[in-house]
Amino acid sequence: MSPVRAAVLAAASCMLVSPVNAAESLYSLDVKTLTGKDMALSEFAGKVTLVVNVASECGFTPQYAGLQQLHDQMQDKGFSVLGFPSNDFGGQEPGSADEIATFCKKNYGVSFPMFSKVVTKAGPEQSPVYTLLGASGNLPAWNFSKYVVGKDGKVTAFFPSKVTPESDELRSAIAAALGE
Numbered sequence: 624m625s626p627v628r629a630a631v632l633a634a635a636s637c638m639l640v641s642p643v644n645a646a647e648s649l650y651s652l653d654v655k656t657l658t659g660k661d662m663a664l665s666e667f668a669g670k671v672t673l674v675v676n677v678a679s680e681c682g683f684t685p686q687y688a689g690l691q692q693l694h695d696q697m698q699d700k701g702f703s704v705l706g707f708p709s710n711d712f713g714g715q716e717p718g719s720a721d722e723i724a725t726f727c728k729k730n731y732g733v734s735f736p737m738f739s740k741v742v743t744k745a746g747p748e749q750s751p752v753y754t755l756l757g758a759s760g761n762l763p764a765w766n767f768s769k770y771v772v773g774k775d776g777k778v779t780a781f782f783p784s785k786v787t788p789e790s791d792e793l794r795s796a797i798a799a800a801l802g803e
Contacts, residue, residue: 647755647776648668648775648776648777649664649667649672649674649752649755649756649772649776649777649778650664650665650667650668650775650776651664651665651776652664652751652752652755654738654739654752655738655739656736656737656738656739657708657720657723657724657737657738657739658720658724659720659739662736662738664752664776667703667705667776668774668776669701669774670701670702670703670774671701671702671703671771671772671773671774671797671800671801672702672703672704672705672771672772673690673693673702673703673704673705673769673770673771673772673793673797674705674707674752674756674769674770674772675690675704675705675706675707675767675768675769675770676707676708676709676711676741676743676753676763676766676767676768677690677706677707677708677709677716677737677766677767678708678709678710678712678713678715678716678766678767679708679715679716679718679722679723679726679727680713680715680716680717681712681713681715681716681765681766681767683765683766683767683784683785684715684766684767686767686787686788687727687730687731687733688731689787689788689789690704690706690733690735690788691704691731691732691733691734691735692788692789693788693789693794693797694734694735695734697797697801700801700803701774701801702797702801703735703736704735704736705735705736705738706727706733706735706736706737706738707737707738707740707741707743707750707752707753708723708737708738708739708740708741709740709741709742709743709763709766710740711742711743711744711763711766712763712765712766713766715766716740716766720739720740723737723740724737738752741753743762743763743768744762745757745762756770756772756778758778759778759781760781761778761781763784764783764784765783765784766784767784768781768782768783768784769781769782769783769786769788769793770782771793771796771797771800772800773800774800779796779799779800780793780796780800782796
């Protein structure tokens with residue numbers, strides 16, 4: 624390879640690097656809610672959160688019920704579920720923000736915070752939220768992957784899609800992050 628071509632490829636690869644610093648806290652980021660409003664995740668600083676990439680047309684979609692139950696049971700302890708719709712896997716979140724909100728409320732009574740649709744996969748379009756979460760060494764391989772994020776905004780545990788909101792291992796990781 625010519626030195627010029629190597630330099631061009633090196634420069635191009637640098638453009639794919641996210642501006643998010645791996646040492647940064649999730650709670651230092653700003654996002655858009657499902658209704659399109661700006662929101663600072665600093666609202667969750669000092670709390671434990673469960674960040675989940677969600678989809679309405681997935682085999683794991685019934686986990687919404689367990690996520691809502693988990694949110695309801697633990698919100699008084701300084702805990703919140705945060706839902707980030709994504710169409711990355713199987714095109715299983717094709718709806719608009721209004722369609723997603725209506726589906727979640729009607730079918731599962733979702734009241735936990737939901738955010739605008741994001742890209743979870745690595746690359747130039749990846750959401751800063753998932754760039755930061757991915758710095759933990761784990762990115763979602765499918766919908767309903769779960770990150771337990773501690774009070775300091777750092778990932779404390781990751782669980783793949785098959786681990787349900789009711790699972791002992793997930794609940795134990797949340798309890799540990801809460802200091803219980």
